[in-house]
Amino acid sequence: MVVRLMVVRVVVPAVFLAVGLPLVVGATEPSAPTSPGPASASLTGGVSAGAVSVDGVWARASATPGGTGAAGAFLTIHNTGAADRLIAAHAPVSEVVELHTHVHDGGVMRMRPVPAIDIAPGTDTVLKPGGLHVMFIGLKAPLREGERFPLDLTFERAGPLRVEGVVRGPGALGEKP
Ligand SMILES: [Cu+2]
Numbered sequence: 001m002v003v004r005l006m007v008v009r010v011v012v013p014a015v016f017l018a019v020g021l022p023l024v025v026g027a028t029e030p031s032a033p034t035s036p037g038p039a040s041a042s043l044t045g046g047v048s049a050g051a052v053s054v055d056g057v058w059a060r061a062s063a064t065p066g067g068t069g070a071a072g073a074f075l076t077i078h079n080t081g082a083a084d085r086l087i088a089a090h091a092p093v094s095e096v097v098e099l100h101t102h103v104h105d106g107g108v109m110r111m112r113p114v115p116a117i118d119i120a121p122g123t124d125t126v127l128k129p130g131g132l133h134v135m136f137i138g139l140k141a142p143l144r145e146g147e148r149f150p151l152d153l154t155f156e157r158a159g160p161l162r163v164e165g166v167v168r169g170p171g172a173l174g175e176k177p
Contacts (some may be wrong), residue, residue: 051081
């Protein structure tokens with residue numbers, strides 16, 4: 001038991017560092033966690049499979065209190081290895097989960113499903129509002145700000161990876177639905 005505790009204490013600061021950068025980059029949010037404990041930090045990021053790691057996972061809260069419908073989920077994929085592809089996503093909170101991109105269509109931005117998201121070697125791939133994202137369609141319950149949700153990602157090369165995200169406010173990052 002002593003050994004397990006020591007391992008945890010050593011790993012936590014590294015997780016914190018990995019999570020801290022994306023939080024700072026996107027930091028126009030007034031609602032930054034007041035004191036994210038080690039547990040919450042490890043839940044929202046720093047999860048890895050092979051050369052691929054994922055952090056900064058979040059989804060936008062349902063705009064209406066009783067609303068279910070659809071919601072976008074966003075995350076950052078770090079790849080220190082060879083080219084990979086995100087080929088599937090599943091989440092218990094949603095009936096259907098798709099991978100989406102945004103395309104310009106006659107001056108209007110529209111979402112379009114894609115079969116996979118290419119993960120270039122040695123780069124970060126950012127899924128964010130207005131760009132590539134994970135789409136929840138048919139939410140089983142409204143997403144409430146502050147709640148956490150599991151998200152299962154499948155990479156062609158790195159394999160399956162379960163991450164956990166946090167729900168941010170309906171207007172997070174200012175993207176209009
Ligand atoms: Cu979408």
